[in-house]
Amino acid sequence: MKxxxxxxxxxxxxxxxxxxxxxxxxAKELFLKADEILGFEIxxxxxxxxxxxxxxTKVTQPAIFIHSVVLxxxxxxxxxxDMVAGHSLGELSALTAAGALTFEDGLKIVSKRALAMQAACEHQASxxxxxxxxxxxxxxxxxxxxxxxxVAANYNCPGQLVISGAIPAVEKACEILxxxxxxxxLILPVGGAFHSPLMEPAREELAKAIESTEFNKPMCPIYQNVSTFAVENTDDIKTNLIYQLTAPVKWTQSIQEMIKDGATEFIEVGPGKALQGLIKKIDRSTTVSQGSVAE
Known part of the structure; x- marks a missing residue:
């Protein structure tokens, strides 16, 4: 299964x-549409x-989403x-590519998510x-x-876990670890404590955007960061998406669940190859590759 x-x-x-x-x-049409939706030439x-x-942040998140979905x-x-998943922001790319969201609606949510996360970061040093x-x-x-x-924020692969929180607490935890x-x-060069309780103001902001957007049933199950197992019901998808901002990204567990459900080949769609490396560390027997357009 793919x-x-x-x-x-x-x-x-x-x-x-x-x-x-x-x-x-x-593709050009979608890039120009994205410029129009965002109000600047992304x-x-x-x-x-x-x-x-x-x-x-206002650029990074929409840029990765646009590249992934257009591809x-x-x-x-x-x-x-046969199934899809996305790492953090990638979950919105996965949902849009799988038809649960239109390109326009997906991009609008991503933009709101980015701005809400930025505002939460400015609210408290983290x-x-x-x-x-x-x-x-x-x-x-x-x-x-x-x-x-x-708190534990990103379960990326066995032996690689990202923690997130207030600066003094993260520094203290690093020292003890x-x-x-x-x-x-290693302290990461990020703007704030993503996937931690400090993202609560952003979660509230994002909830409004998600709840007012129409979601369709995706073409295949999505394995969401919050729940880790196959989801197709739109109400569950929305709930998991909202809580993703304050909950950990359970990537290791999601990939293990996908393998358990029959996934043998993982294709990464979007910029970079980071997920392929993580998946190989989670299970060496999997086949990984980069998504590309057939000539």
Missing amino acids: AYVFPGQGAQFTGMGKDLYDTYPA SKIMFEGTAEELKE AKMMGDDFAP TMAAIIGMADEDVEKVCKDVEGVV KEKGAKRA
Whole structure:
């Protein structure tokens, strides 16, 4: 069975999507539509912007979504998933590619999500850190014992867990985790504590946008970050999407569930190859590849 997976923040690069824009009139149309919806030329920033410009949250999230969804659409009949999943922001790309959302509605939600997360970051100084080489339960225990807000945020693959929270609490947790034998405890260059309780103001903002948008049943099950198992019911999809901002991204668990349900081949659709690397670390027996348009 084929599983299509969609990347999240961090996959962006200068020139992303330009080949699609230049080659396919239908892709060009979608890029121009995105510029119109967002009210600024995101296509120009995607094709020519600096790494700094691409790192702005209001740009990064829509840029990765646009690249991923346009690529899926240009794949035509070759985009034939038995199941889909997306890492954090990628969940919205997955839902749109699988027909649960229109391109316009998906992009509007992504833009609102980005701006709401940015506002939550400005509300309280916070950060995230990657913990390498330690069992998930050991990291969780340290987070629980540290004073202040610090939680497990991204279960990326065995031995790689990202924690998230208030700066002093994250720093303290990193210190303790290093003492307890973590290979690395590295503060990440991010704007705030994504997938933690500190994103509550953003979650409330996003809930309004999601609840007022019409969702269709996707063409195949989606394995969502919050629940990790196959979901097709639109009410459940909406609920999981809303809680994703304050809950951890259970990527390891989602991939394991997809494999259990029969996935043998994982195709990454969008910029970069980060998810392929993580999936191989979760289960070496899987086949991974990059989604591309048939010549």
